[in-house]
Amino acid sequence: MRLIRELRGLLKHGRALGTINLFSSKSQIAEEVAKLLDLKAQQAPAEDAAANQKFTLKTPKGTRDYSPEQMALRLNVFNKIISVFKKHGAETIDTPVFELKEVLTGKYGEDSKLIYDLKDQGGEILSLRYDLTVPFARYLAMNKISNIKRYHIAKVYRRDNPSISRGRYREFYQCDFDIAGTYDPMIPDAECIKIIAEILDVMQVTPFVVKVNHRLLLDGMFEACGVPKSNFRAICSAVDKLDKSPWEEVKKEMVEEKGLSEDVADKIGNYVKLNGQLELVDKLLLDENLSKNKCAVEGLESIKLLLKYCEIFDISNKVSFDLSLARGLDYYTGVIYEAVLLGDDIAVGSVAGGGRYDNLVGMFDGKNKQVPCVGVSIGVERLFAVMEQRLQAANRKTRTTEVDVYVCTAQKNLVEERLKLCNELWDNEFKVEFSYKKNPKLLAQLQYCEENSIPYALILGESEVKSGIVKLRNVTTREELEVKRGNLAEVLRQKLGELNCNGTVPT
Amino acid sequence: MRLIRELRGLLKHGRALGTINLFSSKSQIAEEVAKLLDLKAQQAPAEDAAANQKFTLKTPKGTRDYSPEQMALRLNVFNKIISVFKKHGAETIDTPVFELKEVLTGKYGEDSKLIYDLKDQGGEILSLRYDLTVPFARYLAMNKISNIKRYHIAKVYRRDNPSISRGRYREFYQCDFDIAGTYDPMIPDAECIKIIAEILDVMQVTPFVVKVNHRLLLDGMFEACGVPKSNFRAICSAVDKLDKSPWEEVKKEMVEEKGLSEDVADKIGNYVKLNGQLELVDKLLLDENLSKNKCAVEGLESIKLLLKYCEIFDISNKVSFDLSLARGLDYYTGVIYEAVLLGDDIAVGSVAGGGRYDNLVGMFDGKNKQVPCVGVSIGVERLFAVMEQRLQAANRKTRTTEVDVYVCTAQKNLVEERLKLCNELWDNEFKVEFSYKKNPKLLAQLQYCEENSIPYALILGESEVKSGIVKLRNVTTREELEVKRGNLAEVLRQKLGELNCNGTVPT
Structure with missing residues (x-):
């Protein structure tokens, strides 16, 4: 390490003076340094690993991880929004998370300073997308598409100083629906507003205007x-x-x-x-x-x-x-x-917005050919915040898996029998979990079911294995029922069907 | 502009010489430069917008847009994979697209040179994620999670020189399933392999080993x-x-x-x-x-x-x-x-892989606390390529929307009646499209239905409006049926149900 530092110093020094004594040419020094850096790179993993333990473990400023609970909520919100988009015949597209910097330049006015740039590592000058509208316009111009109705749900990036307590981040989802094409006045525009109203209705965030x-x-x-x-x-x-x-x-x-x-x-x-x-x-x-x-x-x-x-x-x-x-x-x-x-209890303000932008696509077209567009962006992050507040207020837990049944054992040395039963159930398209311990305790297994809102447990013991039956336990009511292995899939399907009808399976 | 360059040069020069003549202090110069740069920033949009039309319109090297057809295929593949993950009780999480550079350092050996760095814009030094495994390990250590079973589908970034013809990109999806926790040997490991087998079976890419x-x-x-x-x-x-x-x-x-x-x-x-x-x-x-x-x-x-x-x-x-x-x-x-x-016609090679990594989480923990992990990464980009080849070979079109019915008109001046009918159908949860032209031609409307595989068209004329009926047309068979407006939702629901049962609705 010291040698590298010395060589670097020497190289700098040599450059500054314009003369070099130790080596015959700059390129020779550069070569030596490159070799040493290579050597360093090979040793790096071990060194760096040790160093890792010193820095604070965090996500970058203004960003966050999404836990399983948060993801379950988010996917639920997205699915509701997507089904409205689909009701109106939308397709979906995706674009890269970064664009040539030139694509973004001059589209956002004063806010351009909030764009994340990538480091110039040789090659193109790139920036992270700032919204989904400009990439959409670039996509239309590049592919000479003159009409499309599409939605796009993806993360965008703004180097803002967001108030995270108010649910604003540097990395956040946008959820856009746009109609591109030359049509008669206000018809697609009105549909966009209809879509906003449908989404806010389906999300039950009324009243709104x-x-x-x-x-x-x-x-x-x-x-x-x-x-x-x-x-x-x-x-x-x-x-x-x-x-x-x-x-x-x-x-x-x-x-x-x-x-x-x-x-x-x-x-x-x-x-x-x-x-x-x-x-x-x-x-x-x-x-x-x-x-x-x-x-x-x-x-x-x-x-x-x-x-x-x-x-x-x-x-x-x-x-x-x-x-x-x-x-x-x-x-x-x-x-x-x-x-x-308009609800006075939730101060989230704007939850959707948009409008008509008839000149943006033309900015990307060599011949300035315009494709009129109108669109709407749903403020999903704010909707997430509202939903999270509601869940908290109701003290309700979000289920993060969809497991139907947990395969348990009350006795030791039945791991292979459990795996066999799981396999039968997977083959019948059930959603099944089991303990990864060889000899788990029954209480721990049943507790797992309760904590994870798994509706049914199947309990295997040696006697059950011998007589070809299995105990089916309703985790909530604790009722138990003996079922023949041959009938298990059918009985289980029926029981799960009943639960779904009664709405007692947490979702 | 020239003034800025001159001032910058002066500032540099002043620094180099260590003396300044024109202004009394460095800070004063810096201030003047800052003012001029602000001025420039305000003028930038107009200048840059004009410049835009000159550069080649493209996505960054090694990246691509996904068209509606490609997205429909991808979402279909993801859904199939996700349902297998869910069968095995997995939750999902998400992490930011970038991490503190230190998090990634020393985890990828020689490949570290392929990491995308963000430009230092003041603040933290960031890099785009290179895979989903290291962020997962960081997530576990940071949140002190000692067991979880999660899947994560997201894009990762590698500054490789990929052979795009072979379906390799710099931005691509990874699709990971991992089991973290201290368990008995080979039980979760075997489940990972079972999951690979189930996914490749459900994707019908057999034979495989x-x-x-x-x-x-x-x-x-x-x-x-x-x-x-x-x-x-x-x-x-x-x-x-x-x-x-x-x-x-x-x-x-x-x-x-x-x-x-x-x-x-x-x-x-x-x-x-x-x-x-x-x-x-x-x-x-x-x-x-x-x-x-x-x-x-x-x-x-x-x-x-x-x-x-x-x-x-x-x-x-x-x-x-x-x-x-x-x-x-x-x-x-x-x-x-x-x-x-193993199919000799498709030379895609590896489509899934993984293994056990018991020491990675400990690299992020201050006390080197280990969380044993085992996981699998599905090579979805290769699966996409296989599916695309198949669709091409079969000359089959992917449907990109789910529209049930298209509201048409055979006569002029019925735009309001069409909107009214659409609204009735949306309220009844049908997926409906209509022409955004005020007076579209019937042929164009019916052609649209055929091109987009929309199963039913509803045709409105003045006489229909007057007598409170509507013509329901099966787009494929061209059979027409007159239906009372009051019965429309019911009849349409039944017709669509029949189509789904017969499997004649393209999906």
């Missing part, structure tokens, strides 16, 4: 209020803070940081406090300022059509046209929406 | 043949190549690269060509050299017990004790196994 707004209306409103065009995005991002901050603070930001006149800010203030249904659209279509603005009128007409479709989809009572909704991301071009939970 | 061997037997054999202890790993890794290279080449590597005498190599050669069943174990237990070696005898006795359990599990005919099996990874300590497909 889906706020809707339109980028064109926002732009038109800004224009009508006298905001300079160059300032639209900055003012939009100020409006976006209205869900967390009172108007006075947002106004202060507009005036003091973003240079609006107080008068212009107040005009905006009068609009962004409005929310309602179709009647509000009609009222604004008659508004003195907005009715003269082409963008605003186009936005309002779009919202009107969207609300009509929402009525047909029977979700009007869950949708609110809200002029304060802005959404941060740069790429939205049309309708935007966001679902918020 | 699961080769088994034991690290202690390998070490004992090397010792008995006269290999110096310090050379065990190197010789083991040479033996590992026997699945791809003939003995003569491996021998050459042993003698010429790894310094064995020809005599010693030949002795090894005589052993590694052996494979068989229990009778081979008994023969080797009487072998003059091996019977004197403690390690070898212990390994042989273990294999004997394992083969006995395999017999009980009814998989003897699929298991072969094979002295040439070595497996590359450093962390194995006991039984090792590997499943190989």
Whole structure:
């Protein structure tokens, strides 16, 4: 080790001075160092293993492991969401966890600084995906796909300083559904909102409201209020803070940081406090300022059509046209929406959001060919948090396996008989566990069943083996029944069927 | 931009000289540079967006997107594998895609150079996971878990130069099942082999053989043949190549690269060509050299017990004790196994493998507390490749959605009626699609059904709307039936049930 350090020092020194005395050339030194490093690499495992015990054992900042209980809950949530996506005919795709850095550059505005970069190890410059929308747009452009309806559930990465206590992480799941294609106005957009409503219904996180707004209306409103065009995005991002901050603070930001006149800010203030249904659209279509603005009128007409479709989809009572909704991301071009939970006990805020982005795919196409898109992202991490809180409150345990039956023994030296019985049951497609100890205690085995909510235990003793029977025990009621081996599969299937019907099998 | 470069140059220069003339202090310069960089960041999106159209659109080297067809196939394979894991009582966990670099260091021997590192962006030094086993061991040690049976399906990352034509990638799925805990010998080990056999059976990739061997037997054999202890790993890794290279080449590597005498190599050669069943174990237990070696005898006795359990599990005919099996990874300590497909048409080789690693968890524990583990990794990427080849050969299309019925119209101006009907069907839990065009052509709608294997179409016209009926069309047979709206859900449920029973719905 010391030799390597010396050689490295020498190499540095030689470089700095531009002259080398000990070896005849830099390349020769480099070669020697490489050899020694190779040697070191070969010895590394043992050395490093010893070193390992010194560092703190943890997952990287802002990340976490998911325990079996958490995974069971998550898979349950995903399955419910996926079944809604499938009801609406969605396919699924997957993309790599990293992209060429260039793919992500310039898509996220100020947030680009939160992108995780990979180290340049020779080759391409890569970054971890920041969301699933930009990779989706890249996928469409790269494969020249002009229409698709797909969902994508995967982890994304943001080097934020998240408040983990509030359920925010640097690695987290996104759960997206998007419709790409050139279609008639507001039809796919309305289906996206329908999907949000169905998912929140099936997750039983009611009451909720889906706020809707339109980028064109926002732009038109800004224009009508006298905001300079160059300032639209900055003012939009100020409006976006209205869900967390009172108007006075947002106004202060507009005036003091973003240079609006107080008068212009107040005009905006009068609009962004409005929310309602179709009647509000009609009222604004008659508004003195907005009715003269082409963008605003186009936005309002779009919202009107969207609300009509929402009525047909029977979700009007869950949708609110809200002029304060802005959404941060740069790429939205049309309708935007966001679902918020209204229960006062759970302060999770937004649980789904999305909108129309008609220009993103074109950014990846050499000929700037556009593929209009509209989509929704379900805030699954927040839904997980709600579900976890509920489980805790109900003091209910999540079952993490689906084992039907546990093969036990009351006596010693029956390991082979137990394995044989397990094998018979596996061959009959039962879900079976048994103790990996050669001579386990019966009490320990039965306790295992209770702790893991396994509904049935099969108990084998020498006499049972001899007479070709087995004891079937209902773990909850402790009732026992002797069953002939030949009938076991049938009896067990029947018993499990009964449990499922009664709903007494924990799920 | 030029100013930034100049300032940077100046800063560098100032540092190098140790004196600064233009500004009074280094910190002042740094401040100015920071301001300019901020300015640049704010301008970046627009600049970069324009640049985007110039680069080649691709996924990073060695990675790929998964299309809906590929995903449908993959999810199908995963579901089959997961149901086998669940039959054996496994839970599932998840871990972050990256780990502290220290966690991975020293676990993979020479392959450590293939680890993807993240860029140091301030904070922790991170690497992408290389497999699921080391994160699993870290998870156990960190959470002080002394027994668990878990599966984990996730992507792992290796900066290899993979032959993509042979289905190898830098980002690929691993699919692991492991049993951690202190148990009696060979019981969980045998269950792992049973699981491999069940999975390959359910995937219908027969015939296959699961080769088994034991690290202690390998070490004992090397010792008995006269290999110096310090050379065990190197010789083991040479033996590992026997699945791809003939003995003569491996021998050459042993003698010429790894310094064995020809005599010693030949002795090894005589052993590694052996494979068989229990009778081979008994023969080797009487072998003059091996019977004197403690390690070898212990390994042989273990294999004997394992083969006995395999017999009980009814998989003897699929298991072969094979002295040439070595497996590359450093962390194995006991039984090792590997499943190989035998079909001569598909040259995929190993499709599953694993073994016992009793010392890995202890490497993460401050007090070196061990948690013995045994596990299996299913080579899902190879299974995917086999399935894809089969689908191609059979010229069969994979269905990527599960849509039951498509709501069509034969006339114009019925978009609202279609949405209404869709909504009724969604509320009744049917999977429904419809055209997003306001006035689509009937032929186009029916073609869509055929292309996407949607079994039923519902056709609405003005007269149907008026009389409260709808035309139900079987897309395959083209039979049509008029159904009252009030009875629609019931009739449709029945029709779909019949299709499922007949197995005529493509899945």
